[in-house]
Amino acid sequence: MSNHELEEFLSQVEARLALSGPNAEPIIAELRTHLYADYEERLAGGCDPEIAAREAIREVGEARGLAQEFARDAAGVRARRPVLRTVGALAIAVYGFFGAIALCDAYALMHAIARILPRNPNGVLLVTGWAGHLYNAADWLSQHRQVEDFVCGVPPLVVVGIAVGYVARRRGWLPAMVPALLFWLVTWQAVARGKFPFMPYEHIAQPLGMFLALGLGAWLGERLSRSRLRARRFLVAGAALAFAIVCLGGLAQFSEGLLISSAAIGGYAVVVGLIGGLASWLVRRLSRRTDTLTAN
Amino acid sequence: MAGDTSELLRGTLSSLVLAALADGQRYGYEIAREIRTKTDGLLHLKEGSLYPALHAMERDSLLTSEWLTVEKGPSRKYYRLTRKGRSALRAHRERWLRFRDAVDMMLQVKPAEGTT
Numbered sequence: 402m403s404n405h406e407l408e409e410f411l412s413q414v415e416a417r418l419a420l421s422g423p424n425a426e427p428i429i430a431e432l433r434t435h436l437y438a439d440y441e442e443r444l445a446g447g448c449d450p451e452i453a454a455r456e457a458i459r460e461v462g463e464a465r466g467l468a469q470e471f472a473r474d475a476a477g478v479r480a481r482r483p484v485l486r487t488v489g490a491l492a493i494a495v496y497g498f499f500g501a502i503a504l505c506d507a508y509a510l511m512h513a514i515a516r517i518l519p520r521n522p523n524g525v526l527l528v529t530g531w532a533g534h535l536y537n538a539a540d541w542l543s544q545h546r547q548v549e550d551f552v553c554g555v556p557p558l559v560v561v562g563i564a565v566g567y568v569a570r571r572r573g574w575l576p577a578m579v580p581a582l583l584f585w586l587v588t589w590q591a592v593a594r595g596k597f598p599f600m601p602y603e604h605i606a607q608p609l610g611m612f613l614a615l616g617l618g619a620w621l622g623e624r625l626s627r628s629r630l631r632a633r634r635f636l637v638a639g640a641a642l643a644f645a646i647v648c649l650g651g652l653a654q655f656s657e658g659l660l661i662s663s664a665a666i667g668g669y670a671v672v673v674g675l676i677g678g679l680a681s682w683l684v685r686r687l688s689r690r691t692d693t694l695t696a697n
Numbered sequence: 698m699a700g701d702t703s704e705l706l707r708g709t710l711s712s713l714v715l716a717a718l719a720d721g722q723r724y725g726y727e728i729a730r731e732i733r734t735k736t737d738g739l740l741h742l743k744e745g746s747l748y749p750a751l752h753a754m755e756r757d758s759l760l761t762s763e764w765l766t767v768e769k770g771p772s773r774k775y776y777r778l779t780r781k782g783r784s785a786l787r788a789h790r791e792r793w794l795r796f797r798d799a800v801d802m803m804l805q806v807k808p809a810e811g812t813t
Contacts, residue, residue: 430772432744435725435726439726
């Protein structure tokens with residue numbers, strides 16, 4: 402019974418690691434050794450077999466979290482099937498596109514703050530809209546990372562976002578993104594090489610990378626949105642594509658790994674994009690109305 | 698592992714693993730147990746931290762490993778220090794002593810306090 406529990410747990414982890422490539426097998430073998438050693442030691446200490454198995458499993462941790470740790474560690478995380486890899490890449494592209502809209506709002510927010518706009522409805526809408534977006538980002542981080550990563554991850558996200566938005570307003574998107582890109586690369590490499598042992602990769606480089614993707618997308622989005630019709634077509638096409646990707650991800654029953662992360666990001670991007678698009682539309686409408694009222 | 702020392706543990710994880718392997722080869726569970734026992738249960742490594750660290754150190758040629766079959770239970774992956782790992786351990790020790798002295802000086806910890 403207890404051995405069965407251990408094996409069942411291992412097969413759960415194995416299923417979650419299946420997309421992590423050839424490294425999954427030795428990892429499972431090593432985990433099996435660990436679990437059984439812990440189990441045997443508890444038995445030797447006079448523990449009931451069932452309780453021993455349960456405690457050993459609890460000690461190792463929830464399969465999901467563990468799989469994430471190992472998947473992150475597995476060198477060269479690669480999808481086994483090229484089609485699925487393509488789906489993942491497409492999802493990332495869609496994420497970038499919708500991120501564009503989100504950061505266009507950040508740009509507008511910077512503009513609003515600069516003019517102390519929160520006094521009027523446009524400012525309130527922008528601030529609440531952007532706060533909602535940050536809440537979404539925080540929620541996403543808290544679901545996919547540990548709490549400490551979430552706490553450490555969000556402040557850099559906010560600080561870099563504000564800094565990039567500020568420079569972008571003064572100098573344009575490209576000059577703002579190039580230093581951000583360099584900073585991200587240097588930080589990422591430094592952390593990866595253990596130069597900052599107290600700052601794991603996900604605390605700094607991942608949030609920065611995420612914002613970088615948003616910023617680069619914003620630059621692209623700003624260029625595209627010069628033609629409003631074209632931007633709207635992109636929005637609809639992107640939403641449809643992201644939705645399809647999420648459906649495909651669900652059909653393929655992925656639970657962990659690069660592809661499902663990408664699909665999840667795509668799904669998140671749909672929400673952000675729709676909120677961003679709706680907020681932009683509302684702001685435009687209200688701006689026109691305010692302008693008209695002022696003119697009158 | 699107590700929450701307030703987790704930051705310190707992150708920075709010293711590789712040193713701890715190297716030290717746990719100084720006496721000879723051990724498999725993952727044994728390494729975790731060795732660290733826990735020798736530190737009176739103060740340092741408790743999570744599996745999600747230990748195994749990625751072991752794999753990274755193996756990639757950096759600080760450790761070498763081999764699978765060995767045992768009479769009872771599944772086969773085990775034993776890790777042991779390479780020559781590079783041993784010299785890394787010496788370097789870690791020296792660096793740690795300097796670091797500890799510096800922190801002691803800064804926090805004005807007297808030797809008697811430090812040893813208790």
